[in-house]
Amino acid sequence: MLKTRVRLPAKQLGPLFCPARFPFRHSLNPPRRFASGTSQKPSSSSHWFRNSLGFAVAGTAVFLGYTYGIDNWKEMWVDSSGTKETIDVNDLRSQFVQEKRSLKSPGVYIWGSNVYRVTDPDSKDINIKVPRRFKYFDGQVLKDFKVDEKSGAAITENGDLVQWGKGFSEHDFKPTTTLTGKNLVSLSMSENRIVALSSGGTVYSLPISKQDQAAGPKARESSWVPFWAGQAKMSYRILKPGLKLGERVTAVSSGQEHVLLLTSSGRVFSAAASTDNYPSLGQLGVPGLTWSTRPSGPVDTCHEISVLKGAKITQIASGDYHSLALSKDGRLFGFGDNSFGQLGVEFEPEFPSKDTPFLLPLSQLYKGNTYLPKITGIAAGGANTFFTVDATRVVGPGEEAADVRDLGHVTADTWACGRGIWGTLGNGRWIHLQDSPTKVKMLSGVGEYDEKTKQVAPIRLRTISVGTTHVSAVMDNHTHLSASTTESLDNSQDWGYDVLWWGGNENFQLGTGKRSNLSKPSYINAPPERKSKEAEARLQIMPRHKGRVGNRTVSMEQRVECGRHVSAIYSAA
Template sequence: MWTYRGRQSATSVVTNSSRRLARGNRPPATPWRRYYASNGINGSEQPVNSHWLRNSLGVAGAGTAAFLAYDYATSNRTPAESPLEKVADLSQSVEDLGSQFVQQKRSLKSPGVFVWGNNAYRVADPNSKESVVKTPRNFTYFEGQVLRDLKIGEESGAAITANGDLVQWGKGYSEQDFKPAKTLTGKNLTSLCTSTDRILALSSDGKVYSLPVAKEDQVSGRKPKEGSWVPFWSGTAGVSYRLLQPSLKLGERVTALSSGLDHALLLTSSGRVFSVASSTENYPSFGQLGVPGLTWATRPKGPVDTLHEVTELKGSKIVQIAAGDYHSLALDKDGNVFAFGDNSFGQLGMTFNPGSPFRDIPTQVPIKKLYRGPWLAKATRVAAGGANSFFTVDAQRTLAPREDPTTVRDLGRITADTWTCGRGIWGALGNGKWTHVQDALIKVKTLSGLFEYDERANSLSPIRIRDISVGTTHVSAVMDNKTHVDAAPTTSLDETNDWGFDALWWGGNENHQLGTGRRSNLSKPSYINAPPEGDDQQEARLQIMPRHKGKVDRKTVSMEQRVECGRHISAIYSTP
């Protein structure tokens, strides 16, 4: 089967031309060139023999006719493909296609973690004294392991192992021994988030643990008493932590966490949102808790990390939460987005007001107003980090008033777009511009309006974003493109008609967190290369492996890869 990918615009080109070329079984086309030459050193014109000119034109015409006949006989074009056949520079297509399989084979050998970026605090590579790691590097401690979750900051890193234990490393964790070490164990943890100086971890039974990042505080702090499965036996926890207990209904439990520098959001199974101060250094003061009038002076009596329900969201069932440094986002089941917190860079998607730089009441982001005419817009994902926000939107073509449905060819078709707002001085907006304040939602054109043709279904389907991770100054998006030539589900990637998800990177690169090997920032989403392995120096485009089966401790485990962008640092890890 032959598949292509292209944007909705007729003037855009397909970025992944290598796959189209291979599946069409066509040789790379030699680009036409027009030469301008002059006879004589000084470029003066010379008379031209008319017979020679007629003969040359005749030969050229015959050659052109032969070329067109050959191209028509060997092209195998379909009507849906022809508008997108004009692609720029196919000279590297075959080589790029081969490099995809090289990187795929490397990823299939063993699961693990690749980290790159700032290493001043020994987070990217605890065994190296380098200040930065320029390209993706294997993290030896996690070699051959799958992780339930991974978060990396500038000063420390934290991960949850396959059996639910918390592992920490970096100088932010320990100045003396900054190599990975297990801290909170035996809790069957599933996910985590980190703030300035604390870690929040969610267990499989819905409990939320809050513990300090620093090893010294974990050891010297108050350790709670813990029960045991042995009757009449109890003990003391190995590290200091607190249990955060929101006021839940019968059968309700916490299902997701997200944190900024000073605050965190908790999402429950019933769609309610709770916020909490998650730093011991600063109390949230930019409205990011979503509680009107709440400040350090007006906080209720009790612990500083008391949980507050965001009551302004009670009328909506929230299905996803996201937190930037000082702002918060919430997506409900109907595709509406609510934002609150700091708006100094327009990260709430609302007009910046110097007299009131933040909002402490959740306010609906005008997603539906982005489309004029017969379009029904619905947000499908939110992501936040630093002072930036991202929204993925499905826009469905509907009927306009007095419009005849028999004349509308794209009725019901869904176009998947990505919108953003916030600080773009490092290029994190991904729109090709360097903007200080972007307080109106703007489309990331490189990630919007993409389609792929599925001959099994005989139709075009939108290419959505599978995952997006937003760091302090940089961003990565993983595309949800088909990873098998006939779009059939597979659990093995050892065949030549399988490949990975496309991954793109952009934004700040001051600490080499984009993995390009250079320090220059990128204002548009771009591909990067996978690291060479051993004696194999062939460059391979980095892709994210979809779910497949691999070996972990001699056991066959189903796993996939994920991307994590942190504070001037990036990582890719395998997760079950």
């Protein structure tokens, strides 16, 4: 059954969704009268003086009260008729709490494990239970942001790499700029290396450890000065896939020991991405490739995944030890470890991994041949796989087109497979192994009324971020009541994208403030700006908008990142 969610104007939503309103309070009590305590009749002169003084005091009180009221309430919500509703950007309550913070000052909120000082380098707390502002990134808009239990990494607006955490340095674990001048745009992290992509398509592989960066071999770097070259300041390697003329790398995705590279022509390469271990569970997608059978040359030589040739791959994703590739026509290929059924096919104890990419069958997802499924998005992390499907209603066997009322209707569904002992599958069950895709019902079959098309449209997922044991999904719901779009969020009829969380919560990475795991997608509260007893609104993710960064106006949006026992929300360019 189609689940419909219709958004109503703020006035019709009621107190649960509406911003807190603050009407003026008028005192109806008469002025307090003071008796003289004597029966003597006062003289006319004293009567005149007392009345004059009373009028003066009353007038002053009225003036001060009026001034105070105007200064404090003139931009708040006013519930009187005929008054235009506006909102103070400093009012951080109700549904506008995170929206106004984003407009006021971009930055990073992070929570979860802090054993390695990743979540809050200045705090000795082992765990950060609810979203906390990361002071170092206040006022910054980032190109990418990745967090792990042991280390964190980010790419600044000018394309430089910043690292922190004890995994980076045992002694100086605060944010430090490392790789600079490469115009980086995205990054991924393995167990001990960072793989970063530049705007020109160059792929850099460097150790996470500051000590290894300083002690490792350093490449020769060219200079803008002719015939002048020097040595790099830190150790890194450049991954070099066999590209064609005009082809470049457009995306990277890392597991614990491997990395996938996607090119502009839809080809996929794989390479080792660990300093200590060589991929051995088939996650490279090259049949028979092991440490002993690898070709001569660098250990991190790039290998084209030949099985995927001609498939025109548009998306790649990596779990800890498995890999996914999605083609333009909606076909999903998987390879690597299948110990928990994360490849979506039957687990075979004698063959726990698959080193040859295979096509995931979709016929098992929608029985009866009444729906035509097409996979639209993929995500992976830990030992889990998620993918979204657009299922179009078609004429089934024995049906007549005239009798099918919802013919052509598209239902957007989310499916999951892999390890579910922490509730990571999101299907309400706690299970060790799920080797056939299971539907995440709370993220499937959801719709809302579309002002442009004047009909109910499916709500798809905008993004999925998968950590080792927990997951977050951002819904692609409409963020404006009107049919027209705008780059401004300073309007009472705007809101953000819904975001839900579920799975393991052993380090408070779900942001609920409690340690209980969640087996179904759930909302969490927005992070409090200051200590207050007032309940915060549920957390939403801000869509792309224009905000102030210093003296500049920058186009930005909020993104979610789930790592190993850590979660973050950051402002992205």
